[in-house]
Amino acid sequence: YASEAAPKKSGAASFKPDYDAVRKAVEDLLESNEDYDDGSYGPVLVRLAWHTSGTFDKNTNTGGSNGATMRFLPESNWGANAGLAVARDLLEPVKQKYPWISYSDLWTLAGATAIEAMGGPHIPWRPGRSDYAPQNFVALPDGRLPDGDKDAKHVRDIFYRMGFNDQEIVALCGAHTLGRCHDDRSGFVGPWTNAPTTFSNLYFVELTENKWHKKKWKGPLQYEDKSGQLMMLNTDMWLLWDKKFKPYVQQYAKDEEAFFKDFAAAFSKLLELGVPFPEGSAAASPTPNK
Numbered sequence: 001y002a003s004e005a006a007p008k009k010s011g012a013a014s015f016k017p018d019y020d021a022v023r024k025a026v027e028d029l030l031e032s033n034e035d036y037d038d039g040s041y042g043p044v045l046v047r048l049a050w051h052t053s054g055t056f057d058k059n060t061n062t063g064g065s066n067g068a069t070m071r072f073l074p075e076s077n078w079g080a081n082a083g084l085a086v087a088r089d090l091l092e093p094v095k096q097k098y099p100w101i102s103y104s105d106l107w108t109l110a111g112a113t114a115i116e117a118m119g120g121p122h123i124p125w126r127p128g129r130s131d132y133a134p135q136n137f138v139a140l141p142d143g144r145l146p147d148g149d150k151d152a153k154h155v156r157d158i159f160y161r162m163g164f165n166d167q168e169i170v171a172l173c174g175a176h177t178l179g180r181c182h183d184d185r186s187g188f189v190g191p192w193t194n195a196p197t198t199f200s201n202l203y204f205v206e207l208t209e210n211k212w213h214k215k216k217w218k219g220p221l222q223y224e225d226k227s228g229q230l231m232m233l234n235t236d237m238w239l240l241w242d243k244k245f246k247p248y249v250q251q252y253a254k255d256e257e258a259f260f261k262d263f264a265a266a267f268s269k270l271l272e273l274g275v276p277f278p279e280g281s282a283a284a285s286p287t288p289n290k
């Protein structure tokens with residue numbers, strides 16, 4: 001009877017949050033609607049995880065995923081966040097089923113899970129974010145997220161403010177191998193690659209090997225290839241035009257393994273910006289914060 005004799009604890013003492021069950025629930029949602037975009041909610045979940053984290057300002061230690069402030073106005077209505085209600089609403093049943101997880105942990109875990117499920121590297125992730133009550137936080141100023149029609153200086157201003165260096169910026173940008181632009185969200189149109197639901201280094205391959213020219217249209221400045229099917233934002237093109245960014249673009253186009261390793265470290269760091277993890281809790285990211 002030895003094994004059966006194990007004491008059964010009751011109530012909170014025995015409660016162990018099952019993050020793998022949450023991961024599984026997210027995986028089950030990814031291809032639950034074949035009519036949505038390219039057949040996967042993965043890309044928009046990655047964008048949610050990034051936009052909830054990318055508000056961080058290292059100088060004032062404000063913003064970041066902790067708090068899940070995108071649930072509230074004005075952040076939910078920022079132009080940069082257009083379309084992300086799709087991702088937040090998609091995850092709502094998961095939150096209802098696993099109410100012990102915070103929105104901020106759920107949104108970041110969903111992004112990490114999606115990247116991995118789409119064939120990307122494992123993104124180190126740990127729980128510890130809590131959600132602010134609506135009356136309990138100071139709304140962030142708009143303008144912390146990047147604009148696609150701007151230049152390398154803008155990209156550096158935004159990502160240096162979060163604490164990233166040039167190599168990390170380029171690695172992160174490889175996430176644009178996923179998903180597409182929607183004219184009713186950002187005003188831009190089209191995917192960056194022909195495999196927008198598979199995580200790979202194809203973005204860097206397209207950037208370096210394809211030919212890009214300005215799209216002739218009435219919409220915002222963007223670039224397209226000869227087929228007119230693929231696109232690049234101005235900020236994407238600047239990775240190629242900037243002397244310090246370009247060597248990393250070329251490296252990642254040739255070496256997918258290096259890209260996966262550097263991307264996993266940088267994306268994990270992104271998801272942790274500004275999160276007050278308990279002292280002594282193991283760092284998920286292998287790169288030291290610079």
Ligand code: HIF
Nearest residue numbers: 043044046146147148172173175176179180181182185186
């Ligand atoms: Fe994006 N990004 N991003 N992005 N992004 C869009 C879509 C996605 C920028 C602009 C846009 C990152 C950086 C930058 C994803 C992931 C990441 C869109 C289109 C725009 C305009 C939105 C729409 O119309 O639906 C800019 C200017 C960035 C700074 C260079 C990150 C590195 C690449 C941090 C990142 O991880 C993903 C995924 C999508 C696709 C979303 C979709 O719904 O398909």
